Amino acid sequence: MTTSARRSLLGAAAIVALGLLGAGLSVGQGIIQSRRADSFVTVKGVAERDVDADLAYWSITVSIPSEAIGAAQSRIDESVGRVMAFLDDFGLDSTSVSGQGTQVTDRATQYTGRQIGDQDRFVVSHTLLVRSSDVETVHAASQQVGRLLQVGVPLSSANGYGYSRPTYSFTGLNEIKPTMIAEATASARLAAQQFADDSGSGIGGIRRANQGVFVIMARDRAPGVDEAAQRFKTVRVVSTIEYHLQR
16 A cells, blocks of 8 residues: 555545544533433412302202101101292292102111011101302201201201201302412422522423312311311412422
């Protein structure tokens, strides 16, 4: 091989080597940038709001034991009439009340471990459902239900004794969702900013976000307190957000 050919070959090799070195540096720089871009922090933001129930349900059941179904039905009709008059006194007219049907139980066909006398063989029950957006009025009526007991209306509940109490719902969740999500996001960003300050970083854009689930709880969260039985509630959402960190 001539000297000129050798010089040409060495020159070509040098050019290839420089090209590979440049490519390697570019790839390395890309990895560094990629790792920096993947530097992020995961934080949670919380938003809570106290709300009042805007819809009330009240299931009222009257039950009559009797030796004959027909006799029990006439007493049921009388008791239902008294319940309707009681509700009307509070301004809860028939538009707020719907009948849920009559149920007849033959206790002689049930195994109870004791003899059932003919005088109370049949139990006839009828349920009325009060549904009203006037939550305060339904609550007030439920506090005076003793008036029905005083006039002999045989109230019962799902447990077979006593009377049921109203349950309360909040139906305005969709109206407050956008504002609460914004509040939860702001709360999360404050937490991310604190982390960035402590680590000498800056906050970038959102990498990933999870809105979270809205939960409606009793405002007074004491042991044994049922949310559905409370007029006053708290709506809570916890959002999980990942923010890019900038060095």
